[in-house]
Amino acid sequence: MKAFKSVLSRGMLIGIALLVFAWQGPPAVAQDSVNKAIDAKFSKYDGKLPLWAIQPGTAPRMVELTIYFNNMWFGAQAGNWDLARFEAYRSEETIKGVYVVRAKRTSTLKPWADYALPALIKAIEAKDKAAFEKAYDAAIAGCNGCHAGSGGGPLKSMAAFKITRPTTPLFSNIDFKGK
Ligand code: HEC
Structure with missing residues (x-):
């Protein structure tokens, strides 16, 4: 009787294994909802998840903005409008992360971002130094206006x-005249 039972249960196990083997995986609809759940996790910030928690927040993007605004200024001063244009593009991109x-x-x-950067881009594309400086001053007035009204970390x-307008290029190894 004991031996019969163990043969039966072994047979059942083999049967289950065969069924699992024959099964072609989860139905498409279940897979679809798993994909949706994964997409949702990757689409909405959740600081409890390490992968989200290690993403740069506002301050690192601000440091990037400071670099781009420095390069942009010296590019424009040197009449290197391509360099200035690139830095305006980088400014747009880094903000999207925030x-x-x-x-x-x-x-x-x-x-x-929606008023300051397009105004800079317009002046840069027109290679208009006076318009650029005006747009630049307006943009940094906006940086300061936002800083006055925003908290960050312990502040x-x-x-x-x-x-301010920069007085020194950040990178001595860039020839701002280009080409
Ligand atoms: C949303 C309004 C806002 C605008 C516009 C803005 N900032 Fe900031 N900035 C902040 C906030 C908020 C912080 C603090 C971020 C934090 O605590 O993570 C900050 C921090 C900084 C820091 C300190 C970063 C560090 O880690 O030391 C610098 C530098 C900076 N901003 C530069 C700029 C420059 C340059 C511009 C314009 C080209 C600018 N910001 C525009 C809100 C703004």
Whole structure:
């Protein structure tokens, strides 16, 4: 009886194994909802997940903006409009990351990005130095306006970071005249 039972259960196990083997995997609809759930996890910031938590927040993007605005200025001063154009493009790109990882900054950052950067790009594409300087000053006034009204880390206001026209290029190994 004992031996019969073990033969039976072994037979059942083999049967289950065969069924599993014959099964062609989960139905497409279940796979679809798994994919959707994964997409949702990758699409919405969740600081509890390490992969999200290690993404650069606002401050590292701000450091990038500072670099791009420095390069942009010296490119424009040297009449190297291609270099300036690239830095304006990089500024647009780096800001997009903030909208994703720090959505609460969007309401203050986007209005700035949507007026300051297109004005710079317009002047750069027109190779118009006077218009560029005007757009540049307006853009950095916007940096400072936002800093005055925004907190960050331990600070209630970022007014400590006053942005100006640069006086020195950040990179001595770039020849801003180009070509
Ligand atoms: C949304 C409004 C806003 C605008 C516009 C803005 N900033 Fe900022 N900036 C912030 C905030 C908020 C922080 C603090 C971020 C944090 O705590 O992660 C910051 C921080 C900084 C820092 C300090 C970063 C560090 O890690 O030391 C610099 C430098 C900076 N911004 C430069 C700029 C420049 C240059 C511009 C314009 C070209 C600019 N910011 C435009 C809101 C803004």
